[in-house]
Amino acid sequence: MRTIDVCVSPELMHLYTVSDRTVVVVDILRATSCMTTAFAHGIASITPFAKMEDCLAMKDKGYFTAGERDGKKVDGFDFGNSPFEYMDEKLKGQKIAFTTTNGTQAIAKSAGAREIIIGSFLNLTAVTNYLANGTDNILVVCAGWKGKVNLEDTLFAGAVVELLKDQVQPECDAPVAARQLYNQAKHDLVDYLKDSSHVRRLAKLNIFKDIQYCLTLDQYGVVPVLKEGKLVSYQP
Amino acid sequence: MRTIDVCVSPELMHLYTVSDRTVVVVDILRATSCMTTAFAHGIASITPFAKMEDCLAMKDKGYFTAGERDGKKVDGFDFGNSPFEYMDEKLKGQKIAFTTTNGTQAIAKSAGAREIIIGSFLNLTAVTNYLANGTDNILVVCAGWKGKVNLEDTLFAGAVVELLKDQVQPECDAPVAARQLYNQAKHDLVDYLKDSSHVRRLAKLNIFKDIQYCLTLDQYGVVPVLKEGKLVSYQP
Numbered sequence: 001m002r003t004i005d006v007c008v009s010p011e012l013m014h015l016y017t018v019s020d021r022t023v024v025v026v027d028i029l030r031a032t033s034c035m036t037t038a039f040a041h042g043i044a045s046i047t048p049f050a051k052m053e054d055c056l057a058m059k060d061k062g063y064f065t066a067g068e069r070d071g072k073k074v075d076g077f078d079f080g081n082s083p084f085e086y087m088d089e090k091l092k093g094q095k096i097a098f099t100t101t102n103g104t105q106a107i108a109k110s111a112g113a114r115e116i117i118i119g120s121f122l123n124l125t126a127v128t129n130y131l132a133n134g135t136d137n138i139l140v141v142c143a144g145w146k147g148k149v150n151l152e153d154t155l156f157a158g159a160v161v162e163l164l165k166d167q168v169q170p171e172c173d174a175p176v177a178a179r180q181l182y183n184q185a186k187h188d189l190v191d192y193l194k195d196s197s198h199v200r201r202l203a204k205l206n207i208f209k210d211i212q213y214c215l216t217l218d219q220y221g222v223v224p225v226l227k228e229g230k231l232v233s234y235q236p
Numbered sequence: 237m238r239t240i241d242v243c244v245s246p247e248l249m250h251l252y253t254v255s256d257r258t259v260v261v262v263d264i265l266r267a268t269s270c271m272t273t274a275f276a277h278g279i280a281s282i283t284p285f286a287k288m289e290d291c292l293a294m295k296d297k298g299y300f301t302a303g304e305r306d307g308k309k310v311d312g313f314d315f316g317n318s319p320f321e322y323m324d325e326k327l328k329g330q331k332i333a334f335t336t337t338n339g340t341q342a343i344a345k346s347a348g349a350r351e352i353i354i355g356s357f358l359n360l361t362a363v364t365n366y367l368a369n370g371t372d373n374i375l376v377v378c379a380g381w382k383g384k385v386n387l388e389d390t391l392f393a394g395a396v397v398e399l400l401k402d403q404v405q406p407e408c409d410a411p412v413a414a415r416q417l418y419n420q421a422k423h424d425l426v427d428y429l430k431d432s433s434h435v436r437r438l439a440k441l442n443i444f445k446d447i448q449y450c451l452t453l454d455q456y457g458v459v460p461v462l463k464e465g466k467l468v469s470y471q472p
Contacts, residue, residue: 008385009248011247011250011251012245012247012383012384014247015382145408145409147248147251148408149244149413150409151409151413154409170433172381173381173384173385173432173433173434176432176433177385177390177413177417180420184416184420195412196409197407198409
């Protein structure tokens with residue numbers, strides 16, 4: 001039987017071999033929710049950058065620049081880290097260079113994986129269908145918050161474990177724990193997360209609408225896949 | 237209000253400042269359960285060693301040597317890693333040099349903390365009473381399994397968060413998640429853990445009796461405290 005594991009922090013990535021795995025990177029609040037939304041609205045590609053300077057430099061090459069540091073939009077960037085910004089008509093067919101505090105770092109640390117895809121609650125079923133049709137073992141990489149565990153990414157990992165439970169078995173305790181948490185939380189994710197540190201952090205920034213949106217299941221059928229350093233929408 | 241955080245793996249210790257904290261090290265299966273049992277049966281001190289060779293060398297200095305690698309007793313050591321071995325009369329008043337796969341590594345990584353104590357389900361209430369009477373912020377360090385998260389240590393951390401909830405507030409998401417898991421599991425820890433990877437690993441070694449014992453609450457009132465590199469029993 002295929003296996004699934006969950007890396008609860010990018011700082012633990014050295015413990016996992018990824019060369020033969022499909023890696024799902026998740027940063028619910030808000031990087032991978034933004035990416036999912038952008039692809040659902042017709043963006044051509046998103047190039048993730050771990051470093052802000054590298055991202056900004058892409059402006060001269062015809063890219064829109066986007067992202068945040070510590071939850072706030074970066075000066076000089078075209079777009080921030082709210083999924084609602086990525087519903088913009090003018091982004092259709094365009095390229096974005098993207099950097100965030102945690103999400104793009106998690107993608108960078110997953111380098112070397114056989115395949116990297118992007119997950120969020122917004123495309124949960126599309127992601128699990130994609131994984132169910134694959135043959136690799138799976139690793140869900142939670143972006144966390146500056147290396148520490150966060151609840152919303154762990155819950156997403158648990159949702160993937162739960163939805164694939166008949167086809168894929170947990171490799172270790174992290175997927176078991178994540179699944180237990182998701183099953184406890186799934187009836188009301190927003191309520192369950194109200195005490196999480198990131199939700200409290202974002203609430204201070206007045207973006208409750210973003211939080212609610214990022215915790216909504218299955219709005220889109222897109223699966224962003226990393227191809228030659230760029231995220232593109234998976235085409236069957 | 238004082239705060240509590242949970243480090244789910246020793247590999248994340250670089251993210252935490254411990255110089256002003258009381259650190260509780262936990263390795264339920266089975267290092268800290270053994271240590272608790274040994275102090276409850278009159279051992280004078282336990283000196284933890286991260287390296288096996290350093291531990292073995294203490295034999296010439298009048299110490300008993302004890303511990304395991306990968307769940308198995310080490311050749312040439314006097315004692316292994318089953319709590320039942322530490323109920324031995326001949327250990328009364330003696331000194332032990334101790335090394336294990338995960339537990340003693342977690343103690344080593346906690347170096348520099350204002351105070352380090354040892355927790356297990358066997359002395360849960362004694363530990364939380366000790367913490368309740370303190371003034372420091374708290375960090376529970378889970379030994380995990382070779383750097384990965386494990387369920388039993390996370391559950392213990394959650395138990396500490398739960399029992400101190402009126403006095404100490406979570407600093408981050410890890411204590412929130414651990415507490416949720418503990419509240420889900422507390423009515424039958426043995427049953428809840430039957431799918432955990434470590435329990436399956438130990439079950440292969442035929443030590444179900446050990447597992448059951450290590451998941452028993454409040455057998456002892458001792459609190460092992462690290463003083464000048466040695467664990468001794470806390471004396472009020």
